[in-house]
Amino acid sequence: MAPIATTLTSLAEENYLHKKFIRDEDERPKVAYNKFSDDIPVISLDGIEKTGGDRAEICRKIVAACEEWGIFQVVDHGIDLKLIGDMTRLAREFFALPAEEKLRFDMSGGKKGGFTVSSHLQGEAVQDWREIVTYFSYPIKARDYSRWPDKPEDWRAVTESYSEQLMKLGSSLLEVLSEAMGLEKDALSKACLDMDQKLVVNFYPKCPQPDLTLGLKRHTDPGTITILLQDQVGGLQATRDGGKTWITVQPVEGAFVVNLGDHGHYLSNGRFKNADHQAVVNSNYSRLSIATFQNPAPDATVYPLKIKEGEKSIVEEPITFSEMYKRKMSNDLERSRLKKLANDKKLKEEDFNKSKFIPCKSFEEIQA
Numbered sequence: 001m002a003p004i005a006t007t008l009t010s011l012a013e014e015n016y017l018h019k020k021f022i023r024d025e026d027e028r029p030k031v032a033y034n035k036f037s038d039d040i041p042v043i044s045l046d047g048i049e050k051t052g053g054d055r056a057e058i059c060r061k062i063v064a065a066c067e068e069w070g071i072f073q074v075v076d077h078g079i080d081l082k083l084i085g086d087m088t089r090l091a092r093e094f095f096a097l098p099a100e101e102k103l104r105f106d107m108s109g110g111k112k113g114g115f116t117v118s119s120h121l122q123g124e125a126v127q128d129w130r131e132i133v134t135y136f137s138y139p140i141k142a143r144d145y146s147r148w149p150d151k152p153e154d155w156r157a158v159t160e161s162y163s164e165q166l167m168k169l170g171s172s173l174l175e176v177l178s179e180a181m182g183l184e185k186d187a188l189s190k191a192c193l194d195m196d197q198k199l200v201v202n203f204y205p206k207c208p209q210p211d212l213t214l215g216l217k218r219h220t221d222p223g224t225i226t227i228l229l230q231d232q233v234g235g236l237q238a239t240r241d242g243g244k245t246w247i248t249v250q251p252v253e254g255a256f257v258v259n260l261g262d263h264g265h266y267l268s269n270g271r272f273k274n275a276d277h278q279a280v281v282n283s284n285y286s287r288l289s290i291a292t293f294q295n296p297a298p299d300a301t302v303y304p305l306k307i308k309e310g311e312k313s314i315v316e317e318p319i320t321f322s323e324m325y326k327r328k329m330s331n332d333l334e335r336s337r338l339k340k341l342a343n344d345k346k347l348k349e350e351d352f353n354k355s356k357f358i359p360c361k362s363f364e365e366i367q368a
């Protein structure tokens with residue numbers, strides 16, 4: 001495959017989209033980035049510490065959202081709004097830096113953390129229209145600060161407190177989700193052993209032909225939950241019918257979107273959905289989102305915590321999270337590789353059929 005542009009900044013200025021970003025028709029956006037839906041509930045976490053009334057009500061709302069979509073939004077979550085503002089401002093400043101500054105943290109070649117264009121997976125057949133910075137933030141002992149951008153000044157320190165605050169929010173969400181599954185408060189965190197955390201800061205530049213591409217292709221997140229901060233532009237979309245219909249999640253100032261990942265889905269034996277989602281882009285505004293992936297430890301076993309009477313486990317054999325992660329990512333890559341192969345084959349066949357058509361045309365000429 002041709003090497004991809006060092007960053008998207010120069011391509012964002014062009015009038016046409018480079019063909020490596022052009023998706024097959026069936027993958028292209030079906031709904032506009034700013035046609036917002038209020039199907040995803042916005043749940044206040046105020047009173048979550050109180051047992052009884054408020055907590056039970058919050059739990060009920062979360063159960064309904066997880067059974068329907070695997071997504072909900074939370075407000076009154078206790079994260080300092082100034083910290084959120086600083087984190088997004090500094091992230092935007094980073095992506096506005098010259099390419100060579102960003103590429104000092106280039107993640108290609110398997111480095112753990114830093115800057116990448118398009119995807120964390122090497123070898124995707126079609127490229128995502130995004131730039132990312134990834135931080136491996138927990139466990140603390142595994143942090144490599146040399147992979148955390150040192151510009152703009154303060155971003156490292158702000159990211160450190162952001163990831164700490166989000167770890168706390170993640171833990172309290174896991175407690176409510178445990179109760180929502182009808183389990184002890186600490187059931188999910190026990191199943192995760194020592195919680196891992198990875199931050200992925202997504203920057204989607206303005207795009208010359210947004211209808212032909214995606215900022216981030218359709219996927220489910222691999223971990224337990226993802227806590228996503230998005231700006232007010234819009235672009236996060238979800239489907240619950242396998243991609244036939246899509247909704248665009250309404251951005252809510254100061255809210256976090258909570259997505260259930262594959263691990264959360266398996267723990268609930270499929271009762272709670274793993275959010276099926278993607279990000280679309282547009283030609284009017286660039287967009288920023290910050291995904292905090294709360295994952296189990298790599299050696300945690302993936303298995304349902306509760307199986308209803310008469311039901312079977314949706315996990316065929318207990319495997320570790322690291323094995324599950326590897327299989328998922330290689331399946332995702334394989335699927336995109338096979339699709340490309342099928343398309344190339346179709347194109348070759350079309351060429352072949354066209355070439356057969358030529359003698360036919362001359363045959364018509366002879367007849368005429």
Ligand SMILES: O=C1C[C@@H](c2ccc(O)c(O)c2)Oc2cc(O)cc(O)c21
Nearest residue numbers: 119120121198200219220221222329332
């Ligand atoms: O960037 C992402 C998004 C997401 C993802 C899952 C599966 C895919 O095939 C894909 O292209 C994106 O989840 C992630 C999980 C990670 O560990 C790192 C990421 O950068 C991401």
Ligand SMILES: O=C(O)CCC(=O)C(=O)O
Nearest residue numbers: 200202235236279289291
């Ligand atoms: O940018 C978004 O809204 C979605 C990001 C996302 O799904 C992810 O980073 O996994």
Ligand SMILES: [Fe+2]
Nearest residue numbers: 219220221277
């Ligand atoms: Fe995601």
